[in-house]
Each structure stands twice: as C-alpha cells, then as structure tokens.
Amino acid sequence: MEVLNRFPQNMLFKDVIGNELVKARLIDSVKGNRISHAQLFLGPEGSTKLAAALAYARFVACTDRGEMDSCGKCPSCKKYNQLIHPDLHFVYPVVKTKKFANPVSDDFIKEWRSSILENPYINLSEWYDIIGAENIQGSIYAQESQAIIRKLNLKTFEAEYKVMIIWMPEKMNVTAANKLLKLLEEPPAKTLFILVAEDDEAIISTIRSRVQLVKFTKFSETDLSQLLRLKFGNENSEIETAVKLASGNYSIASAILKGNLSSNEYFENFATLMRLCYTRKVPETVAWVDTFSAMGREQLKGFFEYALRIIRDSFILNRAGSGVPISLTTSEMNFASKFSPFIHEVNIQGINKEFQTAYFHIERNGYSKIVLLDMALNLMKLLKLTNVPAE
Numbered sequence: 140m141e142v143l144n145r146f147p148q149n150m151l152f153k154d155v156i157g158n159e160l161v162k163a164r165l166i167d168s169v170k171g172n173r174i175s176h177a178q179l180f181l182g183p184e185g186s187t188k189l190a191a192a193l194a195y196a197r198f199v200a201c202t203d204r205g206e207m208d209s210c211g212k213c214p215s216c217k218k219y220n221q222l223i224h225p226d227l228h229f230v231y232p233v234v235k236t237k238k239f240a241n242p243v244s245d246d247f248i249k250e251w252r253s254s255i256l257e258n259p260y261i262n263l264s265e266w267y268d269i270i271g272a273e274n275i276q277g278s279i280y281a282q283e284s285q286a287i288i289r290k291l292n293l294k295t296f297e298a299e300y301k302v303m304i305i306w307m308p309e310k311m312n313v314t315a316a317n318k319l320l321k322l323l324e325e326p327p328a329k330t331l332f333i334l335v336a337e338d339d340e341a342i343i344s345t346i347r348s349r350v351q352l353v354k355f356t357k358f359s360e361t362d363l364s365q366l367l368r369l370k371f372g373n374e375n376s377e378i379e380t381a382v383k384l385a386s387g388n389y390s391i392a393s394a395i396l397k398g399n400l401s402s403n404e405y406f407e408n409f410a411t412l413m414r415l416c417y418t419r420k421v422p423e424t425v426a427w428v429d430t431f432s433a434m435g436r437e438q439l440k441g442f443f444e445y446a447l448r449i450i451r452d453s454f455i456l457n458r459a460g461s462g463v464p465i466s467l468t469t470s471e472m473n474f475a476s477k478f479s480p481f482i483h484e485v486n487i488q489g490i491n492k493e494f495q496t497a498y499f500h501i502e503r504n505g506y507s508k509i510v511l512l513d514m515a516l517n518l519m520k521l522l523k524l525t526n527v528p529a530e
C-alpha cells in the first residue's frame with residue numbers, strides 16, 4: 140500500500156480536524172489580544188493537540204492573518220511550513236546516545252522537524268523509535284533548562300512573540316520542571332509557552348496551576364476516517380476497520396494500516412488467548428506469547444484496546460442478552476455468544492484491569508514478553524471465577 144510522504148497540509152487551523160469550539164476560542168483570543176502566556180494543550184494520545192499547538196503558534200506569528208486562519212503565504216508562514224521560524228522553539232523528551240551523553244532537544248531537532256511534519260499526531264513510543272530508543276525511557280533532562288533560558292534570552296528575531304512548545308512535559312525531570320516553574324512565575328515579556336501533554340496528573344501541580352488549560356478530545360470516528368483517507372488514500376479498504384479498532388487514537392489506526400494488521404488477526408489472537416487461558420494450557424500460552432510479543436508496541440496497544448471492547452460487549456451480552464446495541468461483527472458475535480457466560484460481575488473489573496495494565500506497561504516500554512505472560516497467567520485465574528459471590 141502506498142503511503143504518502145506528507146499530509147497535503149501545513150498545519151493551519153483548517154488542517155486541525157475536530158475540536159471546533161476549542162479552535163474558535165483560540166482564534167478569538169489572538170484576535171482579541173488575549174493571549175495567555177502559558178497554556179496547557181491537553182489531549183489523549185493520538186489526538187490533535189500538537190497539531191493545534193502548531194496551528195495556534197503559526198496564527199500568532201502570521202503577518203497577514205485572516206479572520207479565521209493564518210495566510211499560509213507570508214514569510215513567517217513559509218518558515219512555519221518547515222518549522223524553522225527563528226522565534227519558534229521546541230522542547231521534547233530525548234535519550235542518551237553514544238553521540239549525546241547529555242542530550243538536549245536541539246540535538247535531535249532534525250529528526251523532530253521531519254517527524255512532526257510527517258505526523259503531527261505522533262506519540263511518545265513512535266518518537267522514541269525514531270531517535271533509536273527502543274526500550275529506553277527518554278526524559279527532558281536538567282540540562283534542557285539552560286537551553287530554554289538561553290533561547291528565551293534571545294531577543295525575538297522576526298515575530299512579536301517567542302513561542303516555546305514543550306511536548307510531553309510529563310517527562311520533565313524535577314530539576315527541569317522547577318526551572319520551568321520559575322519561568323512561568325516570572326514570564327519573560329512576549330513569550331508564549333505551550334505545553335502539549337496527555338496526562339496532566341503527571342505534571343507537577345505547581346506548574347499545572349500556572350497554565351491555562353485547553354482541552355482536546357480524541358478524534359471522532361468520522362474525523363479519524365477523514366484524516367486516514369488523507370494519509371493512506373481514499374480507496375484504502377482497511378480504513379473503516381482501523382477506525383473501529385483504534386478508539387479515536389490516530390497512532391493505533393495508522394499502525395494497523397501500516398502494519399497490515401487486519402481486524403481478523405486481532406480477533407483470531409484474542410479468541411486463541413481466551414481459549415488457552417480458560418483451559419489453562421500453560422505451555423501453549425507461553426508459545427502464543429512468544430509469537431505475539433514480536434508485534435510492534437502500537438499494534439499491541441491496539442490489541443489491548445480491542446480486547447477491552449470485546450470484553451465489554453461480552454459482558455453486556457451476558458447481562459442483557461442479544462438484542463442490545465453492540466458493535467460486533469458476525470464472527471465476533473459467534474465467539475461472544477459462547478464466551479459471554481464467563482464474563483460477569485465477579486471478574487469483569489479484574490479482567491479489564493489486566494488489559495489496561497498491559498497497555499500501561501507496553502506504553503512505558505515494558506518488555507512485551509513479560510507483560511503478556513503476566514497478563515495471561517492472571518487471566519487464567521480470573522476466567523475460572525464463577526459468578527457466585529462468596530461461594
């Protein structure tokens with residue numbers, strides 16, 4: 140399948156799909172000269188928050204701004220097309236490598252620009268893969284704060300505002316976070332901080348209390364489908380399936396489309412795993428884990444999301460019987476009608492927690508064989524529980 144190199148777009152507001160009210164409010168704040176100096180663009184993984192931050196920063200800097208969007212043609216916009224505007228700065232998690240023992244964001248700026256030009260919905264594990272950090276945790280290290288201060292001390296080159304986009308501030312180490320806090324408390328003039336995050340609880344509360352929250356929702360199925368058509372071609376027959384499986388997460392949808400991981404593989408693997416766990420076939424389960432763990436992280440995460448959906452629908456089926464609105468395919472329905480008696484009040488929460496925990500660990504670069512095996516062994520116990528409280 141042919142994958143286009145670039146979205147045919149340069150991240151103007153018109154390219155930011157969905158979240159219409161949020162966008163309108165951002166546009167109004169610029170036109171009304173009410174730009175808050177520190178903002179937190181919060182949205183789930185695989186959503187539009189970074190794209191929106193880029194469109195917003197561009198709009199602030201555009202020298203020929205229209206009513207609703209940047210012009211796309213002025214000298215400032217042209218530099219934004221390549222993310223090389225001298226008053227636009229980026230901070231993001233990086234990793235230690237042979238070449239960079241004390242890395243800062245700028246050491247990876249080339250990779251960063253090309254990555255987010257190609258995919259402004261990028262998530263952390265995709266980014267780590269790009270900078271060669273398989274199974275390593277990245278960070279925004281202490282030395283980054285010197286780089287930030289140095290950049291903010293520069294006078295603006297061309298624009299009215301200096302913009303600093305900090306992607307995934309959850310990954311700031313304590314020293315860097317405290318330095319940032321000082322900057323937010325006594326902000327340099329005409330500086331705009333945009334923090335782009337997924338988990339506000341992981342940001343220290345003193346920073347959270349200093350920023351204005353701008354919340355983005357995940358993609359709707361219609362919006363995600365539109366976006367995937369832009370990227371993967373209109374006639375791609377897998378798109379609707381990917382949309383169904385991805386729960387609004389662009390990263391998962393694109394992993395499915397790129398990896399050609401079909402919905403059928405999700406189903407087959409889920410059914411196999413449940414069968415093996417229910418019958419407690421440990422050696423076979425280990426063999427399944429060995430094979431399945433070779434899958435990429437995004438595909439694994441997609442699988443856990445898929446499993447959660449089937450578990451939920453099976454539970455509904457068990458409680459309410461057929462005739463309730465659940466979105467199962469024919470083969471899933473055949474499976475679920477036999478499987479649903481084993482998903483009930485006593486074990487549903489435990490089972491859900493297993494898939495959520497596995498998702499959490501894979502997301503944080505856990506070793507996939509161990510994560511999957513742990514999960515499977517716990518599922519064996521949970522599936523044996525009967526729906527009779529206090530036997």
Ligand SMILES: [Zn+2]
Nearest residue numbers: 201210213216
């Ligand atoms: Zn412009």
